[in-house]
Amino acid sequence: MAKILFVEDDMSLIQGLKFAIEKTGHEVITADTKEKALKRWRNEKVDLVILDVMLPDGNGYDICREIRKESAVPIIFLTARDDEIDITRGLDMGGDDYISKPFKLSVLMSRISAILRRCNNLNQTHECMQSAGIVINQMKGEVYKGDEQIFLSSGEYKLLKYFIQNKDRVLSADQILSNLWDCDGRFIDSGTLTVYIRRLRKKIEDDPSDPVRITTVRGMGYIWNSEVDR
Numbered sequence: 064m065a066k067i068l069f070v071e072d073d074m075s076l077i078q079g080l081k082f083a084i085e086k087t088g089h090e091v092i093t094a095d096t097k098e099k100a101l102k103r104w105r106n107e108k109v110d111l112v113i114l115d116v117m118l119p120d121g122n123g124y125d126i127c128r129e130i131r132k133e134s135a136v137p138i139i140f141l142t143a144r145d146d147e148i149d150i151t152r153g154l155d156m157g158g159d160d161y162i163s164k165p166f167k168l169s170v171l172m173s174r175i176s177a178i179l180r181r182c183n184n185l186n187q188t189h190e191c192m193q194s195a196g197i198v199i200n201q202m203k204g205e206v207y208k209g210d211e212q213i214f215l216s217s218g219e220y221k222l223l224k225y226f227i228q229n230k231d232r233v234l235s236a237d238q239i240l241s242n243l244w245d246c247d248g249r250f251i252d253s254g255t256l257t258v259y260i261r262r263l264r265k266k267i268e269d270d271p272s273d274p275v276r277i278t279t280v281r282g283m284g285y286i287w288n289s290e291v292d293r
Contacts, residue, residue, distance in 0.1 A: 064088040065110035065179050070100040070126065071141065072118055083168055084175070097121035101129055111179060114158075115141045116149060124156050131157040135204070137178045137217045141166075154258040159218045182217050194227045195276045195291035197267055208267055218243075219263050226277060226287035235284040260285065 067084065071077040072095045081091045092107055094100035097120045104112070104126075112130065114123030127138055140153040140161040150161050160174055192199040198207045199220075206213045206223065215223065221243055226234070236256055264271040275291050 064090065066090045066092065066108065067111045067113060067175070068092055068094065068100065068103055068107065068109045069113045070094045070097075070118070070123065071113075071115040072096065073115075080168070080171065084172070087172065089175070095119075097126055100126050104130060109136060110182070111175065112136055112138045113141065113175075114138060116153070117143065124152060127153070127156045127158060131214060131216070133214070135215050135217060135220060137182055139174060139178065150255075151258055154255065155262060157216050157262070159216050178217065181221060192224065192227050194230050194287065194289045197223070197227070197276070199224060199227065213266050215263070215266065218259055219266070222259055222263055223267070226285075227289075230287045230289040233280050233283050233286045238284070 064087075067089055069077055069081065069084075069091050071080075071093070074095060077093050077095070081093060084091050092103055092109070094103050095118075097118050100114075100118075112126075114126055116123045123140055127140075130136065130138065137159045138157065140150075140158045142149045142153070142161055142163050153161050160178055162171060162174060191201065196209060199205075200207070201224075204220065206215055206220065222239070225239065225243060240256055260277060261271075264274045264277055267276055268274045276288055278286055278288060280286055
């Protein structure tokens with residue numbers, strides 16, 4: 064069972080959700096401000112963070128930015144509306160998923176289960192993968208570019224792993240989407256995939272504006288080039 068940090072300033076909402084989540088066996092710790100959230104993050108070892116975007120003393124994006132400086136823990140954003148700009152911003156900051164308010168409890172529970180399941184699956188192998196100067200230590204869930212450790216979100220990690228497993232093969236957007244995300248009733252579109260590709264390129268490419276590891280094949284999809292000597 065997981066320890067979940069739930070950051071939300073609506074205490075009536077968070078108490079009800081805390082009770083429901085803990086009935087499934089997970090432990091939930093809460094915070095209603097940015098300051099409290101970062102303090103709890105630094106003092107607790109958590110497996111998942113759920114972030115409300117709007118907080119009295121800041122926003123969830125700021126918290127996500129601080130967490131991503133040192134950890135790839137999965138992050139789910141709660142957005143007040145299904146706004147493409149808010150969603151894209153959350154994903155660009157390093158978020159792994161988002162839920163638009165109002166939402167059903169069953170949807171939240173499904174997303175929590177799916178993201179924790181993905182993270183558990185990523186850590187089940189003890190082998191290392193290496194290609195184009197990138198090394199994945201699957202036992203530790205760590206990624207290195209040369210001697211430098213790179214911190215990836217769980218979605219970025221899974222995307223990178225899938226590319227290296229299928230190196231030098233053109234992968235269509237549909238192939239990538241169907242292999243990376245759980246079928247939990249949510250449609251992940253190609254626009255969301257583009258955000259993940261852009262984020263991953265920023266972290267593994269020497270020049271993200273001129274990528275050489277993950278290149279676009281016009282009209283077909285993407286390819287991981289294993290022969291890059293960087």
